[in-house]
Amino acid sequence: MNHAVTSSQSRIQTAFEMLGRFAFRLFIRQGALPYLLVLAVITFTVVADNFLTADNIFNILRQSSFLVIVALGQMLTLLTGGFDLSVGAVIAVASVAAALAMQWAGASLAESALVVIVVGSLVAMIAGLSIGAVNGIGVSVFGVSPFIMTMGTASIGAGLALYMSGGSPVYGLPMEFSDTLGFGRLAGVSYPVLIMAFAAIVMFIVVHSTRFGRYLFATGGNIKAAQLSGIGTKRSLFFAYALCGLMAAIAGILLTARLDSGDPNIGQAFPLESIAACVIAGVSLRGGIGRVENVIMGAILIGIFKNGMNLSGVDSYMQLVVIGILLITAVIADQFRLKYIARAA
């Protein structure tokens, strides 16, 4: 009897040990992301009754779609060993520019809502691409540090958005704009989620299967080795920032549709949240390491946290505190992981 008890105890013990070892190996391979996801889902399911429902899951996806799109752009700059602090300002500029362009086009150009929407969206994307290009030229041609360059354009962008709009939201957009891109669904899936899915697929191919993507990794991995291999590292840097600006602008258009107005004050949380999404997903701040699918999950994780905290009634100011803690925890866990890998190698 006694004997039987100890043997079943020891069997449980070995099972736990095996589970522990598996968990550790998973952590070493994938980092903290899977654990944070599981932790978040369990916690919020327990705390908020309506967290784990089909409706809410679609909600989370839609709410996260903007951040996913921005984070995918942010990832490009991180892969080269830089980052982009101006994504928030780009979103604001894109939003105001789209709204003003649509106002103008609606009044003087066309009756057709489609034309108006296309004009507005194009103007916003060109604006985002331009700010991104300025970042790209500064970093690649003039060798300005990404921190200073993108902080500078962030100030420029924020100032322009406020100036163009007079500091208050721009209304008078065609109804169809917000009815489709803001609240509409196609085959039951809302437009932002569809666009996010499309952007994710394109980015996956660009980052992991094109020469441009490979050159980004090489530029961030070892810029001198890349140069000695005949790679135009300046070109890689330029396009990383330009495309990052474009992605932020796309997110800006979708947010404008959701708000049904061009708002110079949106986007402020995006620089931190997009970098956090990437870093939590294991993208190296030193460049050269990262996977698109992980970045998507990283952005969705932040979406889950924000949604879950809303449902469980966490104060919105305190949510900022939690996001900050989440970012730092993930980075510390990642440092620990990398140190372990370095020691094991």
Place this chain on the structure above:
Amino acid sequence: MVHECHATDRDGQGGPSPILKLAGVSKRFPGVTALEGIDFTLRAGEVHVLFGENGAGKSTLINIITGALSPSDGHMFLNGERVQLDSVYAAREAGISAVFQEFSLIPQLTVAENIFLGGEEEHSRFGLISGARIRKQARKLLDELGFSISVDRSVGHLARAEQQMVEIAKALRWWPSLLILDEPTASLTDHEAQRLYSLVEKLRERGAGIIYISHRMEEVRRLADRITVLRDGRHIATLDASNADEGQLVQLMTGRTIENIFPEIRHEPRAGKIECSGLTTRSNKIVEADIEAHEGEIVGLAGLVGSGKSEIIRAMFGASEVRSGSVHLRGEDITRLSINSRIRKGMFYVTADRRTEGMILMASARENIMLPALDLPHISTASLVWGKAERAMSQQLAQDVDLQPPNPEQQAAAFSGGNQQKIMLARAMVRGPSCFLFDEPTVGVDVGARSAIYKFIGGLCEAGAIVIIVSSELPEIIHLSHRAYVVNRARVQEELSGDELTESNIARHFIE
């Protein structure tokens, strides 16, 4: 200051006991044995010269003495007491000070601040550094040394020779009992060097022990009491300076046993060639260089580290900016072309510095190998990379260079140094170039991988490629190249071929 030195040269047993004694010291790095069973003594009041080629183990030995590395084996005694120095700080506390070729100065700080960096607490009150005291002390020290440098200038604005003086002053601020000088006159003018010699003599009179690394016969003759020759990480001989002559030293330094690792390579030069004429780079690391290399021959560039020999092939490849002169490949002027265009014309340069400009360590071997070739038509179409073709090609190249383990999907950092070098060779091969520029192709590579690399390079030459090898290791130059140039002090000094190509002939141009 003086009493410290007295304390160290007293020994109690009568007769001069050594300040420093190393017994059977070895140092092994993964895959490489840098030092093997070194015995070494340094007496109080002597200048002991360390002599040897690059890679002989001098730097490793010094790093062990200064506590930057800990020995894998063997013991170290200071004044007869066994010690274990586990940091540079501990070594400094024990009275050991070193001046390295790479300056440990902070360019933004002033001369005085640099000299007392890390020692500020002795010159501070209540945790506040007294700038005036530091300046006064620095001025006193520099005066004593006879260096006329303003203590308030920031080091970044000083000439290299002046920086060297600050570095020396920094090492001497505590009047160490054991001073290490690593080619201290490399950047000094004759006048300044004379100053340094009398300074070294003054320290010797005070009873300090000095380890002095130099390739210059003049200063070896003037300063040395004893000379220890190292070669391949082994202790070869320790001689009294009075009965050592130059020929003997050169022979001891270079006369290694040549293991059978060098292949026979046919020499069938053809008309096609790469040449540079009057080549001067913007850095002035190379001045007015004229060299040429033909298809079907291996040309060696010999010289010590810092002689400027690498700069020649870097400029040929476009990795260093050319001030004047020209580079021609098969008659075409390529002086102003980008690296990318040169690669497309069939050139490739393999760097000596794997870590900082060679490998992308976090990427796989495949990604490292394929980097220059992603735009080849069968690898990618309209920017889309064909994974299957890429994997097949990298697998083939890994096989060609005998990569171990033969798995190109493994992360580059997980390969040994020798195999990382093979990855770089595979990368050089990937576009099938016809002109190879190798910069120290076997640096940090063990003997096994070495012979594979030599065979590989020989194969390239026999297949009709232009091959230039830059190497600090004389046997590599002697046994691989058909013709060689000796580079010293930024200039091509001599061209040697056939029977003239001997180690002593080359080494003669190294030491003046």
